[in-house]
Amino acid sequence: MIRNSLKVVQGAGSKIWLPVQQKSVALCVATAVRFNSNKASTITKSSLTAQVYPINKESISEKDVDDWLAAVKSLRQKHHPETEAEVYVSQLADPHNVVVDKFEPSQQQIEEAEALKSFKIPGKQDALLSHLTNLIMRSGKKARAEKIVHNALYIVYLKTRQDPVALLYDTVNRLAPVVTTRVKRTGHAKNYTVPVALRKRQAENFALKWIIEGSEKKRSPDFSVRLAEEIISAFEGKSAGYDKRSQMHKAAMTNRSYVFLIK
Amino acid sequence: MLRSVTTRALARVPSRSVRSLSSSNILLAPKKKQGAQPAKKLKQGYNKKKDGAGEKKAKAGGMTHLGFDDAVRALKFEKLAVKLDSLEIGKLQHNGLEKLQQSVVKYDDETQFALFRLGMFKKFQHHEMFESPISLVSNNTSKLSNEFIDQLDGPSINNRVCLIGEKGTGKSTLLAQAAALARSKYNNEVILLHLESPLKITEGSSDYFFNKSLTKFHQPMFTKKWLYKLRSANETIFKKLKLTRDILFTIKKQEYTLKKDENTVWDLVYKNKDFGKMASTNAFQFLLEELIHHSKEVPVLASIDDISVITTNPNTAYRHTDLKKIHVSELEIGDLILKLISGEVSFSKGGVLLGESKDSGKDTHTLRVGLRLEQYDPWLKAYECDNTIANKFLANEGVKVFDVKNLSSEESTELLEFYEATGALKVRPYPAKVHKTLTAVEQAEAASFDKTLHFEKIAKSYYTITGGNPRELLKSSVLSY
Numbered sequence: 001m002i003r004n005s006l007k008v009v010q011g012a013g014s015k016i017w018l019p020v021q022q023k024s025v026a027l028c029v030a031t032a033v034r035f036n037s038n039k040a041s042t043i044t045k046s047s048l049t050a051q052v053y054p055i056n057k058e059s060i061s062e063k064d065v066d067d068w069l070a071a072v073k074s075l076r077q078k079h080h081p082e083t084e085a086e087v088y089v090s091q092l093a094d095p096h097n098v099v100v101d102k103f104e105p106s107q108q109q110i111e112e113a114e115a116l117k118s119f120k121i122p123g124k125q126d127a128l129l130s131h132l133t134n135l136i137m138r139s140g141k142k143a144r145a146e147k148i149v150h151n152a153l154y155i156v157y158l159k160t161r162q163d164p165v166a167l168l169y170d171t172v173n174r175l176a177p178v179v180t181t182r183v184k185r186t187g188h189a190k191n192y193t194v195p196v197a198l199r200k201r202q203a204e205n206f207a208l209k210w211i212i213e214g215s216e217k218k219r220s221p222d223f224s225v226r227l228a229e230e231i232i233s234a235f236e237g238k239s240a241g242y243d244k245r246s247q248m249h250k251a252a253m254t255n256r257s258y259v260f261l262i263k
Numbered sequence: 264m265l266r267s268v269t270t271r272a273l274a275r276v277p278s279r280s281v282r283s284l285s286s287s288n289i290l291l292a293p294k295k296k297q298g299a300q301p302a303k304k305l306k307q308g309y310n311k312k313k314d315g316a317g318e319k320k321a322k323a324g325g326m327t328h329l330g331f332d333d334a335v336r337a338l339k340f341e342k343l344a345v346k347l348d349s350l351e352i353g354k355l356q357h358n359g360l361e362k363l364q365q366s367v368v369k370y371d372d373e374t375q376f377a378l379f380r381l382g383m384f385k386k387f388q389h390h391e392m393f394e395s396p397i398s399l400v401s402n403n404t405s406k407l408s409n410e411f412i413d414q415l416d417g418p419s420i421n422n423r424v425c426l427i428g429e430k431g432t433g434k435s436t437l438l439a440q441a442a443a444l445a446r447s448k449y450n451n452e453v454i455l456l457h458l459e460s461p462l463k464i465t466e467g468s469s470d471y472f473f474n475k476s477l478t479k480f481h482q483p484m485f486t487k488k489w490l491y492k493l494r495s496a497n498e499t500i501f502k503k504l505k506l507t508r509d510i511l512f513t514i515k516k517q518e519y520t521l522k523k524d525e526n527t528v529w530d531l532v533y534k535n536k537d538f539g540k541m542a543s544t545n546a547f548q549f550l551l552e553e554l555i556h557h558s559k560e561v562p563v564l565a566s567i568d569d570i571s572v573i574t575t576n577p578n579t580a581y582r583h584t585d586l587k588k589i590h591v592s593e594l595e596i597g598d599l600i601l602k603l604i605s606g607e608v609s610f611s612k613g614g615v616l617l618g619e620s621k622d623s624g625k626d627t628h629t630l631r632v633g634l635r636l637e638q639y640d641p642w643l644k645a646y647e648c649d650n651t652i653a654n655k656f657l658a659n660e661g662v663k664v665f666d667v668k669n670l671s672s673e674e675s676t677e678l679l680e681f682y683e684a685t686g687a688l689k690v691r692p693y694p695a696k697v698h699k700t701l702t703a704v705e706q707a708e709a710a711s712f713d714k715t716l717h718f719e720k721i722a723k724s725y726y727t728i729t730g731g732n733p734r735e736l737l738k739s740s741v742l743s744y
Binding site: 224 | 327330742
């Protein structure tokens, strides 16, 4: 059965065993001898299987098949393989015992690992940049927002040839308001507008929002270019955000008499 | 008198108004202004203008109307960059290339101009970071110098190389380096025929018509533009090469003759306007034959980047009269490219250098089969593997493969050091996770920040992340904050 269904095909310097049917012999030969087949890919060194069970014959005889089956049967009965062929087949059945890979770190590696234990894992991104990214982000697309920020800062670097992160910190510090006003509801006819001091993050939030608002008035269809332009103009003191900041401060100054209402 | 006042006052009382008992309110009302015009009648018609439509829109301000990719290229930021003279970097030369190994170099001024005109400095290579384009002399450069540049003295049929490699590994940069090395080796006496992308032939942006005598389609608009680039880049050498035959052509109904051994190739490409004419001319073929003739003395380096454009999509956007797509081999320039690849057009001294592209859409088997990297499968569809083009690659013992490798650890560190020296890469401490006031210990740590030690750390880190791929190295170090 096995013998009838196998044919040796000579092609490209190597013999290939192919399962064929009677009618499609010619077709199989045509596909086996590929156009532009690479001669370098021919197998020159015989494998261990070929050494143990040589099959360089025109056809497999019934006796070869019987020998193979007898070898497998005898192997199943025996617990300890003796001949080379038995050892080979048993190793195929249980390869884990052959390949034992144990890693033992060197003294230097152990010392390095000990030194790294006290090392704190740094943040992925700067806190201010992370804040800006989150303000820009829409529909949870953070990678897109990050790319906009990175590209914008790259243009800022190209234009100013300064560290864009330090420049952004400087700009935001100058643009950020110190104080804002909130309405204190009394429950009576009159409500009071009360000045409130801002925390650092709150102040930065105002500054970053004003920068993003200002960038909408720029010409470029690319948000990163618009954002870069606005950061540069804010750095140069031309941003509309400075007017908003002074208005906010003016309102706080006007209502400074209500500061006592804050608890 | 009284009567006249009364009649005038009564005249101001509207006749159809509701009758009131007293007319004093109307009489005491302020007079109507003399200059006030009655409301104009609206014009009847279909093309009505809305209110304020005629007013000019307030222009949005800003540096540019371009997107990021074009803006960084168009705004000439390189003028603001650090002067490279202060960094003492060398120029790329063929002699003493071993000494320049693992170092950042710039190009010779003339060579830089020629490469710029040929479009060898591409978008996304971010040359705007530096005063002038730079490149790193890597193992790939020296290997290409040995395998290709040194063979330019032989016929180009035996010197056909295709650069392959992963995206961003530096294939286009290597093409530019090869052109610069060739110019350096032959003291600028080399003809550069460079096509930055065959997409310009196939995308359908040029006009085209059929030349019956040539049996190919001309693309006058493209040919003319390409010729401008070629003549600009090769001006010096074209002026030295005398014509080998007479040529007669017409400009504005006036006949001109360029004589052999008297006029030069420069005269041909400068004066002859037939290259861009919508008529069947053999101007380009004449030029090509002249270059082939002169290649006995002057080597010709034909380089084509983004060759994958042809192998992935050989059917162009142009169509026959029966609306079937025109194959790239039916175009005059497309045919020239394929003949250069196959060696049918061969220069006595020279070489053909091709560059693979990873941005040309869906990958097909054509290039892999043509370069013998893959066995031909007869069951592949025509659009999966174009036999015509694959056979061109296989003809005359085939095009050799040059695998462009990523940078080594030392090379990538060298490149990062250059970025740091120019200010493109900023070495700063690791970012804090949250806003906070630094403690005394943290302040002391910040004060004792060792920049050199930190640079070594981040250089290793970037190499690990990117695997030495120059594009990824640039993105992770300079374009990330």
